[in-house]
Amino acid sequence: MFSKKQQILSIALSLMATLAFAQEREQDTLRPGVINVVKPYTPTISDAFKVKESPVLDDDETTSKKEIEYNIFSFPVASTFTPAKGKAAVVDKAKRVKLFNNYATLGAGSYTTLLGEVYLNHELSRDENISAYVGHHSSGGGIEDVLLDDNFMDSKLRLNYANRGRDFNWNVGGGFQFQNYNWYGIQQDLYTQTTADSLDVSHNYTNAHITGDIRFEDSYVDDVSVLFRRFGDDRGSGENRLTAKIGGAFPVADELISTVINFDYLSGSFERNYYTDTSIDYSNFLVGLTPTFQLKQDDLTVDIGVTATLLNNTEASESKFYIYPNIEASYRVVDDVVIAFGGIKGGLVQNSYYEYANLNPFVSPTLFIAPTDKQYDAFLGVKGMLTNTMSYMVSGSYKAERNKGLIVNNDLTASQEDYTYGNSFGVVYDNVNTFGFTGELNVDLNRNFTMGLKGEYFAYNTDNEAEAWNLPEIKVSILTDYQITEQWFAGANMFFVGERKDMFSVPNFTDASLSVSQVVDLESYFDLNAHVGYHVNDRLSVFAKGNNLVGGAYEKWQNTPVQGLQVLAGATYKFDF
Numbered sequence: 001m002f003s004k005k006q007q008i009l010s011i012a013l014s015l016m017a018t019l020a021f022a023q024e025r026e027q028d029t030l031r032p033g034v035i036n037v038v039k040p041y042t043p044t045i046s047d048a049f050k051v052k053e054s055p056v057l058d059d060d061e062t063t064s065k066k067e068i069e070y071n072i073f074s075f076p077v078a079s080t081f082t083p084a085k086g087k088a089a090v091v092d093k094a095k096r097v098k099l100f101n102n103y104a105t106l107g108a109g110s111y112t113t114l115l116g117e118v119y120l121n122h123e124l125s126r127d128e129n130i131s132a133y134v135g136h137h138s139s140g141g142g143i144e145d146v147l148l149d150d151n152f153m154d155s156k157l158r159l160n161y162a163n164r165g166r167d168f169n170w171n172v173g174g175g176f177q178f179q180n181y182n183w184y185g186i187q188q189d190l191y192t193q194t195t196a197d198s199l200d201v202s203h204n205y206t207n208a209h210i211t212g213d214i215r216f217e218d219s220y221v222d223d224v225s226v227l228f229r230r231f232g233d234d235r236g237s238g239e240n241r242l243t244a245k246i247g248g249a250f251p252v253a254d255e256l257i258s259t260v261i262n263f264d265y266l267s268g269s270f271e272r273n274y275y276t277d278t279s280i281d282y283s284n285f286l287v288g289l290t291p292t293f294q295l296k297q298d299d300l301t302v303d304i305g306v307t308a309t310l311l312n313n314t315e316a317s318e319s320k321f322y323i324y325p326n327i328e329a330s331y332r333v334v335d336d337v338v339i340a341f342g343g344i345k346g347g348l349v350q351n352s353y354y355e356y357a358n359l360n361p362f363v364s365p366t367l368f369i370a371p372t373d374k375q376y377d378a379f380l381g382v383k384g385m386l387t388n389t390m391s392y393m394v395s396g397s398y399k400a401e402r403n404k405g406l407i408v409n410n411d412l413t414a415s416q417e418d419y420t421y422g423n424s425f426g427v428v429y430d431n432v433n434t435f436g437f438t439g440e441l442n443v444d445l446n447r448n449f450t451m452g453l454k455g456e457y458f459a460y461n462t463d464n465e466a467e468a469w470n471l472p473e474i475k476v477s478i479l480t481d482y483q484i485t486e487q488w489f490a491g492a493n494m495f496f497v498g499e500r501k502d503m504f505s506v507p508n509f510t511d512a513s514l515s516v517s518q519v520v521d522l523e524s525y526f527d528l529n530a531h532v533g534y535h536v537n538d539r540l541s542v543f544a545k546g547n548n549l550v551g552g553a554y555e556k557w558q559n560t561p562v563q564g565l566q567v568l569a570g571a572t573y574k575f576d577f
Contacts, residue, residue, distance in 0.1 A: 098538045100574035107570020109545070111563050112140030115570060122577075127165065133158040141182075143553060143561055147196035148184035148423075152361075155179075170214040177207040181361045183423040185559030187412060187504075191421065199418045203365075205357055207231050221248040231268075231354040235365040239268030239353045255293065258305075262288035264350050266369075267314075274366040274410060274426060282369045283314040286350055290326055299332035309348045311371065322348050325376060334384075341395075342380040349374055351405050356427060360407050362560060364417075364424035372429075373402040381438075393440040404432040408469040409520075409558045411505045422504070422559060431463040448483040466519060467501035470557070474498030474524070492530040499524050502558045525554035544569045 101122070107115040114136065121131040134157050141151035160173035183201040209229040216222060225245045232238040244263040249256040267283035292305030305326040312319045324346030331340045349372040356363050381395025405427045412422035436458050443451045456475040460468035476496040483489050500522040508514040528550050533543035547566040555561050 100539070100576050102576060103572055103574045105570060105572045107543070107545075107568050109568025110566050111142050113566065113568055114138050115568060128161070128163050130162075131160045139563070143184075143563055145188070146184055146561065147186065147188055147191065147193055148199065148201050149182045150184045151180075151182065153178075153180040167218070168214055168216045170212070172210075172212045174210045175208070178204065179207075179361065180204040183362055183364075183419045185362065185557065186421040186423040187559060190412075199421065201418050201423065203419075204234050205231065205361070206233070207354065219248070220250050221246060223247050229354065231352075231357075233357075233365050236271035237269065237353065237365040239266070241266045241352060241354070258292045258294065260288075260290040260292075262286065262290075264288075266350055266352055268353055268369065270365050270367065272366060273368075274364060274420070275413070275415075280366065280368060281315055284350065284371060285312040285314060286310070286348060286371070288348070292326060300329070301331075302329040303327065303343075307345075307347055311348060322373065324348075324374075333382075337384045337386075338382055339384050340382050342378075344376050344378040346374050346376045348372070356405070356407070360425050360557060362423070362425055362557060363407070364410055364419045364426055367427050368429075369427075370403055370405075370429060372404050375400045375402060389443060389445050391442045393438070395438050397434075397436045397438075399434045399436070400431075401434070402431050403429045405429055406432075406465065406469040406471070408503050409505075411507050413507065425557065428465060428469070430465045432468055433461040434468075435459045450479075450481045452479045453477075466503075470500050470502055470522075472498045472500050472524075487535045488533070489535070490530070490532040492528070494529075495527045497525055497556075504558070520558055522555055522558060525556070526550065527554075539574050541572045541574075542570070543572065 102120045103118075105115070105117040107113075109115075116134075116136045118134045119131070120133075121129060123129045136153075136155045138153040138155075139151055141149055143150045154177070156175060156177040158173065158175035160171060162171035163169065181203060183203065186196065186199075207229065209227065211225070211227050213225045214223065223245075224247075227241070227243045229241045230238070231241070242263075242265045246261040247259070249258050251257075264286040265284075269282070270280040272278065273280050286309055288307060288309040290305060290307045292303050295302045295304065303326075307324040307326045309322045309324070310319065311322065325344045326346070328343030328345070329341065332338075333340055351369055351371055353367060353369060356367060377397060377399040379395055379397040381393060383391070383393040383395075385391050406429070407425050408428055409422060410420065410424045410426045413420045436456065438454070438456050440455075441453045443449070454475075454477050458471065458473050458475075460471060460473075462468055474496070475498065476494075478492075478494040480493070481489075481491040502520045502522055504516075504518050504520045506516040508516075527548055529545070529547045530549060531543055531545040533541055535541045545566075545568045547568075548562065548564060553561040553564045
C-alpha cells in the first residue's frame with residue numbers, strides 16, 4: 001500500500017508532465033498571425049448565483065419610526081352673512097269643482113218663448129250607465145207685419161245605454177223629435193189678410209231614430225256604428241234611412257291599411273209633386289270603400305287613399321260606379337308655429353228630406369231627392385300657434401260638385417195647396433264649382449276667456465241656374481265665453497251673412513210668354529246674441545239671454561222675416577240622485 005504522501009507526489013508529477021507536453025504541442029501547431037475559425041462564436045451567460053436567504057438586520061442601533069401628530073390650527077373669521085332659511089312657495093289651490101250627473105233648465109221670454117231641458121245620467125254599475133235627455137223650445141210668434149201664424153215648437157227625447165267591457169265598449173240609443181212650423185212667408189204685397197186667414201200653413205215633422213256603436217280593443221276592426229232613422233211629416237211624406245260604418249286597420253303586404261266601409265240605404269216618397277198629384281218615389285243604395293295608407297317621415301305626414309263608391313238607384317234600376325281621390329298631407333315647417341297642409345278629396349253625398357228640412361224648415365213636401373257627386377275638393381293652407389294661447393288657420397279651396405242641391409223659393413201658383421203662395425221652398429240641382437277662402441283665429445286665456453273668430457269667402461260658378469241660390473258670398477262668426485269671477489259668467493256670439501240670391505217666379509201654364517220670373521236680392525244680415533249668468537251656489541245658477549240684439553227682423557229666407565229683439569231669463573239646477 002502506498003502511503004498518503006506517495007500518492008500526492010505521484011499526482012503532482014503526472015500533472016507537470018501533461019502541462020509540459022501540451023506546451024510543446026502548442027508551440028508546434030500554433031502559427032503566429034493566423035487564426036482558423038472552425039465555427040461561429042456563440043457565447044453563453046451562466047446562471048447567476050442568487051442568494052435565497054433574506055438578510056436579517058440585527059443592528060443594535062436600529063430604532064423604530066417616530067410617530068408624528070398633525071394638528072390644524074383654526075381661528076374664527078368675522079362674517080355678517082346670515083343665510084335665510086328655505087321656504088316653499090305658496091300655491092293657490094283652486095277650489096275643487098263639484099260635478100253633478102244631472103241638470104234641469106227652465107226659461108221664459110218675449111214672443112211667449114218657453115225653454116226647458118232635463119238631462120239625467122245614472123250609473124247602473126262600474127261598467128254600465130244609462131242617460132236620458134228631454135228638451136223643449138217653443139215660441140208663440142208675433143213677428144211684425146206677418147199675415148200668418150209664425151209660431152214654432154221643437155221637442156225632443158233621447159235615451160242611451162253604455163257598457164264598458166274589457167275587450168270592447170258598446171252603446172245603444174234612440175230618440176224621438178217633434179217639430180211644428182208655419183209656411184208664413186207669403187207675398188204680402190199680393191194678398192190680403194182675408195186670403196191669409198183662409199190658409200192652413202201649419203205643418204210638422206216627426207223624427208224617430210235608433211243608433212248603435214261598438215268599439216274594440218286590440219282588434220283589426222276598430223269600431224262599428226249603425227243608424228236607422230224614420231223621418232216624415234203630416235202631409236203624407238215619409239223617409240227611411242239605414243247607415244252602417246265599419247272602420248279598422250288591416251294588414252296588406254306587411255303594412256297596415258286604414259279602411260272604412262260604408263253602407264247607406266235611403267228610400268222615401270211624397271204624395272205629390274209641386275204642380276200635380278203625381279207622387280214622387282226615390283230609393284238609393286250606396287256602398288263605399290275607403291282604404292288609406294299613412295306615410296310618416298320626420299315632420300311630414302301623408303295619407304294616401306281613394307274612395308270607391310257603388311250607387312244603385314233601385315227606383316230606376318240603375319247602377320253607377322264612382323272613384324274619388326282621398327289624399328291629405330301636413331308638414332311642420334316651424335314646429336307647431338307653422339304647419340302647412342293640403343289635400344284633395346271627394347265623395348258621393350247622400351242627400352235626404354231630413355237634411356233639407358233641417359236646413360230650411362219651410363221646404364214643401366214635394367222635393368226631388370238625389371245624391372250629389374262631389375268630384376273633388378282641393379284645399380291648401382297653413383295653421384299653427386302664434387302664442388301659447390292663440391292659434392290660427394288660413395286656407396283656400398276649390399270644389400267641383402255635380403248635381404248639387406240648391407234651395408230656391410217655389411213658384412207662386414196659388415193652387416189648392418197652402419204652400420203654393422210663394423211661402424215654401426224647393427230644391428233644384430246644378431253643377432256648381434266653388435272657390436273658397438277661410439281664416440280662423442282662436443284665443444284661450446287661462447280657460448277664463450275664450451274667443452273664436454272665423455271668416456269665409458265664396459265665389460260660385462253654375463252651369464244651368466242663373467245663380468247659386470241662397471248661398472252667401474261672405475260669412476263671419478265670432479264666439480266668446482268669459483268667466484268673469486267664480487260666480488259671474490258671460491258670453492256672446494255674432495253672425496254676419498252676406499247677400500244671397502233667390503228667385504221669384506209666377507208661371508203661366510197657358511202662355512209661357514206671360515210668366516214672370518226675376519232674381520231677388522236678399523240683404524246681408526247681422527245677428528248678435530249675448531248671455532250673462534250667476535252661480536248662486538254649486539247647484540243653482542240663474543241666467544239671462546238676449547238674441548238678435550241689433551239686427552232687426554231680417555230675412556234669412558225670402559219672405560220669412562225672423563223675430564226681432566228677444567230676451568229670455570231662466571235658471572239651471574244641478575243635482576244627483
